[in-house]
Amino acid sequence: MNLFSYLQDGANWLGPDGVLTLLLQHLAYTGAAVALAAVVAIPLGILVGHTGRGFSLVVGLSHGARAIPSLGLLFLAVMLLGTGAVNIVVVLALLALPSILTATAAGVRGADRQAVHAGRALGMTAGQVVTKVEVPLSLPRLVRGLRSATLQVVATATVAAFASGGGLGRILVSGLASRNYAQMFGGALLIGALAVVLYLLLGGIGTLVARRTRPRTTTDRSLAVVHA
Amino acid sequence: MNLDWAWVSNNLSMIARLVGQHAILAVVPALAALVISIPLGTLVHRSGRASQAILTVLGILFSIPSLVLFVALPALLHNQILEPVNVAVALTIYSVALLVSSVVEGLRAVPATVKQSASALGFGRVRRLVRVELPLAMPAVFARLRVATVSNIALVSVAVLVGSGALGQLFTLGYDQSFYTPLITGLVLSVLLAVIADVVILLIGRGALPWARGRRTA
Numbered sequence: 001m002n003l004f005s006y007l008q009d010g011a012n013w014l015g016p017d018g019v020l021t022l023l024l025q026h027l028a029y030t031g032a033a034v035a036l037a038a039v040v041a042i043p044l045g046i047l048v049g050h051t052g053r054g055f056s057l058v059v060g061l062s063h064g065a066r067a068i069p070s071l072g073l074l075f076l077a078v079m080l081l082g083t084g085a086v087n088i089v090v091v092l093a094l095l096a097l098p099s100i101l102t103a104t105a106a107g108v109r110g111a112d113r114q115a116v117h118a119g120r121a122l123g124m125t126a127g128q129v130v131t132k133v134e135v136p137l138s139l140p141r142l143v144r145g146l147r148s149a150t151l152q153v154v155a156t157a158t159v160a161a162f163a164s165g166g167g168l169g170r171i172l173v174s175g176l177a178s179r180n181y182a183q184m185f186g187g188a189l190l191i192g193a194l195a196v197v198l199y200l201l202l203g204g205i206g207t208l209v210a211r212r213t214r215p216r217t218t219t220d221r222s223l224a225v226v227h228a
Numbered sequence: 229m230n231l232d233w234a235w236v237s238n239n240l241s242m243i244a245r246l247v248g249q250h251a252i253l254a255v256v257p258a259l260a261a262l263v264i265s266i267p268l269g270t271l272v273h274r275s276g277r278a279s280q281a282i283l284t285v286l287g288i289l290f291s292i293p294s295l296v297l298f299v300a301l302p303a304l305l306h307n308q309i310l311e312p313v314n315v316a317v318a319l320t321i322y323s324v325a326l327l328v329s330s331v332v333e334g335l336r337a338v339p340a341t342v343k344q345s346a347s348a349l350g351f352g353r354v355r356r357l358v359r360v361e362l363p364l365a366m367p368a369v370f371a372r373l374r375v376a377t378v379s380n381i382a383l384v385s386v387a388v389l390v391g392s393g394a395l396g397q398l399f400t401l402g403y404d405q406s407f408y409t410p411l412i413t414g415l416v417l418s419v420l421l422a423v424i425a426d427v428v429i430l431l432i433g434r435g436a437l438p439w440a441r442g443r444r445t446a
Contacts (some may be wrong), residue, residue, distance in 0.1 A: 040296045045288050063375075063378075063426075066375065066378050066379055066422075067381065067418075067419050067422035067426075068382060068415075069381075069383075069385040069414075069415065069418045069419075071385050071386050072396075072399045072411060072415040072418065074250055075399050075402065075403040075411060076294065076402075076412075076415065079403065079408065079411070154293060155293030157229070157297070157407055158293050158295050162389050163403070172295065172390075173301060174285075176390065181302075181303075181309070184299050184390075185299065185300060187299070188295075188297075188299035188300045189296075189300065191293055191295075191296050192293070192296040192297075195291050195292050195296070196288055196291055198291075199287065199288060199291035200288075203287075
């Protein structure tokens with residue numbers, strides 16, 4: 001059996017049920033969910049990281065969230081709230097929230113203490129310390145959290161197709177229904193490729209951001225070594 | 229949302245069977261991954277330059293959604309899509325990806341002075357690794373083992389969409405029949421199983437690794 005036969009047939013790529021449309025839907029779900037989660041989680045994470053209060057609560061929340069089966073939660077949400085893109089995006093955003101929250105809080109909390117003290121010594125207000133020192137230093141960690149959240153949403157959005165959602169998961173649903181393994185394999189390959197591309201892309205952005213916050217001059221470097 | 233307790237008591241044996249299947253499908257891959265990851269992680273730690281490449285590959289594997297692996301593995305393993313082996317292999321891959329990096333980090337964190345003391349006492353490289361470095365790395369590995377096991381327990385139910393999914397069968401049953409009881413039962417049991425597994429591993433770690441007490445692990 002040619003495992004790639006589904007992907008090789010051009011007709012499968014076009015049209016309202018075609019791969020391209022489903023890919024766009026999947027990206028739309030992912031983008032919307034991560035953006036929604038970020039809008040809530042990043043400010044909250046900055047607050048927790050800056051004040052140091054509630055950090056163990058955030059870590060505990062993250063650890064606990066890992067125990068929740070996403071399929072069960074999705075089915076429950078659809079049964080309670082009904083189908084529709086908005087409901088699914090909200091559930092996806094809820095699942096993405098803990099990763100972004102923890103990463104932001106950890107990043108801000110872990111910002112170089114010397115830099116924070118230097119900022120205060122220069123007369124910066126608390127707000128300025130946050131925006132000019134803590135947040136920039138927390139960016140690598142934040143991007144890693146966003147990456148982790150994005151991948152989780154891509155995976156759960158795939159499952160959402162089984163709960164009457166859209167996205168690339170629909171290829172798996174149709175393939176399963178018509179017992180067409182080539183279609184299922186093709187769908188799996190596409191979704192896997194999407195995940196890997198996003199992983200590498202966001203990883204690259206993370207590396208670039210980390211480079212910007214690494215100590216640059218000899219003086220910076222020698223200071224960094226003292227409290228590595 | 230009214231829970232039908234009669235349904236629960238009528239189906240206790242099925243539910244118990246599913247819990248058992250679920251536990252096995254989640255825990256066995258985690259343990260297998262532990263056995264694989266310790267030597268693999270040690271090799272990666274020793275290999276210097278290649279370690280970054282290997283860790284990147286593992287990271288890529290970890291980024292692949294579980295349903296994708298559940299669907300694609302049957303083709304690679306030449307078996308039927310419904311077989312639980314595919315779920316077990318997929319979860320082992322994820323757990324290895326999680327654990328290897330913790331082994332590497334744990335080994336990297338061993339202070340140089342400790343290693344030098346061991347060598348000064350006459351420990352050869354292998355003996356130093358097995359008696360000193362790995363034991364010191366184990367607390368970090370156990371912490372990650374907890375994460376891997378809890379994740380596995382959450383992921384097993386996804387497999388129901390393409391075959392066996394243990395407690396996931398309660399989810400599809402509830403969803404297909406618009407019946408809340410099995411769905412809620414499955415959710416509660418899945419989370420409970422995860423909590424129990426987490427605590428058990430934590431306690432085993434505390435008991436088996438007394439040198440880690442009082443030390444903060446990752």
